[in-house]
Amino acid sequence: MMVIVGTSTYLRYQSTFQGKCPCCDVNNTNLELQLYCDYTHLTLIPLFPVKRHGSIHCTACNTPIAYEDLSQDCKAFVDAIAQKKRRFPIWTFTGSLAILLSLSILIKYWYVKSHTDYPLEQLQKGDVVFYETKNGYYSSFKILERNGPVFKVVHNDYIQNTFFDLDDLNEPANYRKQKETLTLSDLNTMETKGFIEGIEKSKLNSF
Ligand SMILES: [Zn+2]
Numbered sequence: 127m128m129v130i131v132g133t134s135t136y137l138r139y140q141s142t143f144q145g146k147c148p149c150c151d152v153n154n155t156n157l158e159l160q161l162y163c164d165y166t167h168l169t170l171i172p173l174f175p176v177k178r179h180g181s182i183h184c185t186a187c188n189t190p191i192a193y194e195d196l197s198q199d200c201k202a203f204v205d206a207i208a209q210k211k212r213r214f215p216i217w218t219f220t221g222s223l224a225i226l227l228s229l230s231i232l233i234k235y236w237y238v239k240s241h242t243d244y245p246l247e248q249l250q251k252g253d254v255v256f257y258e259t260k261n262g263y264y265s266s267f268k269i270l271e272r273n274g275p276v277f278k279v280v281h282n283d284y285i286q287n288t289f290f291d292l293d294d295l296n297e298p299a300n301y302r303k304q305k306e307t308l309t310l311s312d313l314n315t316m317e318t319k320g321f322i323e324g325i326e327k328s329k330l331n332s333f
Contacts, residue, residue, distance in 0.1 A: 129169055131167070131168055132167060133165065133166050134172075136163055136164075136215070137162055138161055138163050138215060139159075139161040139211050140158060140160045141158070141159055142157065142158045142159070142185060143156075143157055143203055143204075144157070147189060148191070149184060149189040150184060150186050150187050150189075152186070155186050157183070157184055157185065157191060157200070158182065158184075158185050159180060159181075160183075161178065161179075161180045162179050163177065163179075163215070164177040167221070171224070172218045172221055173221035173222055174218060174219055175214035175215075178208075178212070178214075182196070182204070234289060237323075237324075244327065246325075247310065249269055249272065249313070250272055251270065252268070253268070253269050253325055253327055254266050254267070254268050254326040255268075255279075255313070255322060255324075255325050256323040256326070257316060257321050257322050257323055258320075258323055259285060259321075263285040263286065263287055264286050264292055265281070265284065265285045265286075265295060266292065267279040267306075268282075268296075270305060275310035275311065276308075276309055277308045278305045278306070279308050280301045280304070281301070282296075282302075283302055289323055292323060292324060296326060
Protein backbone atom coordinates (compact mmCIF):
# COMPACT_ATOMS: atom_id res chain seq x y z
CA MET A 127 0.00 0.00 0.00
CA MET A 128 1.29 3.43 -0.86
CA VAL A 129 1.49 5.84 2.08
CA ILE A 130 0.66 9.41 1.17
CA VAL A 131 1.68 12.24 3.49
CA GLY A 132 -0.33 15.41 3.16
CA THR A 133 -2.38 18.08 4.84
CA SER A 134 -6.12 18.54 4.78
CA THR A 135 -8.46 21.27 5.91
CA TYR A 136 -11.43 20.64 8.13
CA LEU A 137 -14.29 23.07 8.77
CA ARG A 138 -14.67 22.78 12.52
CA TYR A 139 -17.11 25.57 13.29
CA GLN A 140 -19.48 27.97 11.58
CA SER A 141 -22.06 30.49 12.70
CA THR A 142 -23.66 33.67 11.49
CA PHE A 143 -23.75 37.08 13.13
CA GLN A 144 -25.03 40.52 12.19
CA GLY A 145 -22.60 43.01 10.73
CA LYS A 146 -21.88 45.44 7.94
CA CYS A 147 -21.03 44.18 4.46
CA PRO A 148 -18.89 46.77 2.61
CA CYS A 149 -20.13 45.37 -0.71
CA CYS A 150 -23.90 45.30 -0.03
CA ASP A 151 -23.43 48.44 2.07
CA VAL A 152 -26.08 47.22 4.51
CA ASN A 153 -25.45 47.56 8.24
CA ASN A 154 -27.23 44.52 9.56
CA THR A 155 -26.74 41.72 7.15
CA ASN A 156 -25.83 38.13 7.99
CA LEU A 157 -22.10 37.49 8.02
CA GLU A 158 -20.82 33.96 8.33
CA LEU A 159 -17.79 33.03 10.38
CA GLN A 160 -16.04 29.76 9.49
CA LEU A 161 -13.20 28.30 11.53
CA TYR A 162 -10.92 25.68 10.01
CA CYS A 163 -8.04 23.56 11.11
CA ASP A 164 -5.34 22.06 8.90
CA TYR A 165 -3.97 18.69 9.89
CA THR A 166 -1.33 16.37 8.50
CA HIS A 167 -2.24 12.83 7.62
CA LEU A 168 -0.69 9.57 6.50
CA THR A 169 -2.98 8.36 3.74
CA LEU A 170 -6.34 8.66 5.53
CA ILE A 171 -5.10 8.62 9.13
CA PRO A 172 -4.86 12.08 10.75
CA LEU A 173 -1.49 12.52 12.49
CA PHE A 174 -1.67 15.90 14.21
CA PRO A 175 -3.15 19.38 13.65
CA VAL A 176 -0.86 22.10 12.31
CA LYS A 177 -2.80 25.33 11.98
CA ARG A 178 -6.03 27.15 12.81
CA HIS A 179 -7.51 29.70 10.45
CA GLY A 180 -10.84 31.29 9.71
CA SER A 181 -12.79 33.31 7.21
CA ILE A 182 -15.79 35.64 7.19
CA HIS A 183 -18.11 36.30 4.28
CA CYS A 184 -21.41 37.99 3.61
CA THR A 185 -24.23 35.45 3.15
CA ALA A 186 -26.07 37.80 0.78
CA CYS A 187 -23.34 38.57 -1.77
CA ASN A 188 -20.68 36.02 -0.73
CA THR A 189 -17.94 38.68 -0.52
CA PRO A 190 -15.08 37.73 1.79
CA ILE A 191 -14.67 40.25 4.60
CA ALA A 192 -11.32 40.98 6.24
CA TYR A 193 -11.24 40.85 10.04
CA GLU A 194 -9.78 44.37 10.02
CA ASP A 195 -12.90 45.69 8.27
CA LEU A 196 -15.27 44.48 11.02
CA SER A 197 -16.75 46.86 13.58
CA GLN A 198 -15.36 46.73 17.14
CA ASP A 199 -18.46 44.79 18.29
CA CYS A 200 -18.08 42.21 15.54
CA LYS A 201 -14.35 41.86 16.23
CA ALA A 202 -15.11 41.22 19.90
CA PHE A 203 -17.75 38.64 18.95
CA VAL A 204 -15.39 36.83 16.55
CA ASP A 205 -12.49 36.97 19.06
CA ALA A 206 -14.67 35.44 21.77
CA ILE A 207 -15.71 32.53 19.54
CA ALA A 208 -12.18 31.95 18.21
CA GLN A 209 -10.91 31.90 21.81
CA LYS A 210 -13.62 29.46 22.91
CA LYS A 211 -13.07 27.16 19.95
CA ARG A 212 -9.28 27.04 20.12
CA ARG A 213 -9.06 23.36 20.93
CA PHE A 214 -8.18 21.07 18.04
CA PRO A 215 -10.55 18.14 17.57
CA ILE A 216 -9.16 15.08 19.35
CA TRP A 217 -9.47 12.90 16.22
CA THR A 218 -6.81 15.02 14.48
CA PHE A 219 -4.31 13.37 16.89
CA THR A 220 -5.40 9.78 16.04
CA GLY A 221 -2.16 8.81 14.26
CA SER A 222 0.12 10.34 16.91
CA LEU A 223 -1.81 8.60 19.71
CA ALA A 224 -1.59 5.27 17.85
CA ILE A 225 2.17 5.72 17.38
CA LEU A 226 2.63 6.61 21.08
CA LEU A 227 0.56 3.62 22.15
CA SER A 228 2.55 1.23 19.93
CA LEU A 229 5.82 2.66 21.25
CA SER A 230 4.77 2.28 24.88
CA ILE A 231 3.72 -1.34 24.25
CA LEU A 232 7.07 -2.02 22.57
CA ILE A 233 8.99 -0.38 25.45
CA LYS A 234 7.01 -2.34 28.01
CA TYR A 235 7.63 -5.58 26.08
CA TRP A 236 11.34 -4.83 25.93
CA TYR A 237 11.42 -3.84 29.62
CA VAL A 238 9.63 -6.98 30.77
CA LYS A 239 11.75 -9.19 28.53
CA SER A 240 15.02 -7.66 29.73
CA HIS A 241 14.02 -7.92 33.38
CA THR A 242 12.67 -11.45 33.51
CA ASP A 243 15.52 -13.25 31.82
CA TYR A 244 16.55 -14.45 35.27
CA PRO A 245 14.80 -17.84 35.59
CA LEU A 246 12.27 -18.15 38.42
CA GLU A 247 13.81 -21.56 39.26
CA GLN A 248 16.94 -19.72 40.41
CA LEU A 249 15.18 -17.33 42.79
CA GLN A 250 16.79 -17.28 46.20
CA LYS A 251 16.64 -15.62 49.59
CA GLY A 252 16.81 -11.82 49.31
CA ASP A 253 15.67 -11.58 45.68
CA VAL A 254 12.88 -9.10 44.98
CA VAL A 255 10.11 -9.82 42.48
CA PHE A 256 8.24 -6.89 40.91
CA TYR A 257 4.78 -7.76 39.66
CA GLU A 258 1.56 -6.35 38.26
CA THR A 259 -1.56 -6.74 40.41
CA LYS A 260 -4.88 -7.94 39.00
CA ASN A 261 -6.10 -4.32 39.04
CA GLY A 262 -3.21 -3.11 36.89
CA TYR A 263 -1.06 -1.64 39.68
CA TYR A 264 2.54 -2.57 40.45
CA SER A 265 4.18 -3.81 43.61
CA SER A 266 6.83 -6.24 44.82
CA PHE A 267 7.57 -9.01 47.25
CA LYS A 268 10.83 -10.14 48.76
CA ILE A 269 11.92 -13.73 49.24
CA LEU A 270 12.84 -14.52 52.85
CA GLU A 271 13.38 -18.26 52.59
CA ARG A 272 13.33 -20.93 49.97
CA ASN A 273 12.68 -24.56 50.64
CA GLY A 274 12.72 -26.38 47.30
CA PRO A 275 9.64 -25.20 45.41
CA VAL A 276 8.20 -23.34 48.44
CA PHE A 277 9.00 -19.70 49.17
CA LYS A 278 8.34 -17.61 52.27
CA VAL A 279 7.83 -14.04 51.10
CA VAL A 280 6.95 -10.62 52.51
CA HIS A 281 4.74 -8.36 50.43
CA ASN A 282 5.30 -4.69 49.81
CA ASP A 283 2.62 -2.44 51.33
CA TYR A 284 3.01 0.08 48.52
CA ILE A 285 1.59 -0.06 45.01
CA GLN A 286 2.16 2.34 42.14
CA ASN A 287 0.33 2.86 38.87
CA THR A 288 3.30 2.89 36.50
CA PHE A 289 5.72 0.14 35.59
CA PHE A 290 8.54 2.66 35.28
CA ASP A 291 10.85 3.17 38.27
CA LEU A 292 9.67 -0.02 39.96
CA ASP A 293 12.98 -0.06 41.84
CA ASP A 294 11.72 2.87 43.92
CA LEU A 295 9.22 0.50 45.58
CA ASN A 296 12.01 -1.58 47.03
CA GLU A 297 12.44 0.22 50.36
CA PRO A 298 12.94 -2.11 53.36
CA ALA A 299 10.40 -0.08 55.39
CA ASN A 300 7.70 -0.79 52.79
CA TYR A 301 7.61 -4.51 53.51
CA ARG A 302 5.05 -6.06 55.85
CA LYS A 303 6.15 -8.15 58.78
CA GLN A 304 3.79 -10.99 58.00
CA LYS A 305 5.23 -13.84 55.93
CA GLU A 306 3.26 -15.54 53.20
CA THR A 307 3.85 -18.74 51.29
CA LEU A 308 4.17 -18.95 47.51
CA THR A 309 5.15 -21.94 45.44
CA LEU A 310 7.27 -22.07 42.32
CA SER A 311 4.13 -23.12 40.48
CA ASP A 312 2.33 -19.94 41.71
CA LEU A 313 5.23 -17.87 40.37
CA ASN A 314 5.27 -19.74 37.06
CA THR A 315 1.54 -19.05 36.67
CA MET A 316 2.16 -15.34 37.33
CA GLU A 317 4.89 -15.30 34.73
CA THR A 318 2.76 -17.11 32.15
CA LYS A 319 0.00 -14.54 32.65
CA GLY A 320 2.55 -11.74 32.18
CA PHE A 321 2.23 -10.43 35.75
CA ILE A 322 5.93 -10.61 36.60
CA GLU A 323 7.60 -7.35 35.63
CA GLY A 324 11.12 -7.88 36.86
CA ILE A 325 13.46 -9.44 39.38
CA GLU A 326 16.14 -7.72 41.39
CA LYS A 327 18.78 -10.17 42.47
CA SER A 328 19.90 -9.98 46.05
CA LYS A 329 23.22 -8.29 46.78
CA LEU A 330 24.18 -11.09 49.17
CA ASN A 331 21.69 -11.71 51.92
CA SER A 332 21.05 -8.09 52.76
CA PHE A 333 17.56 -8.52 54.16
ZN1 LIG B 1 -22.68 41.52 0.99
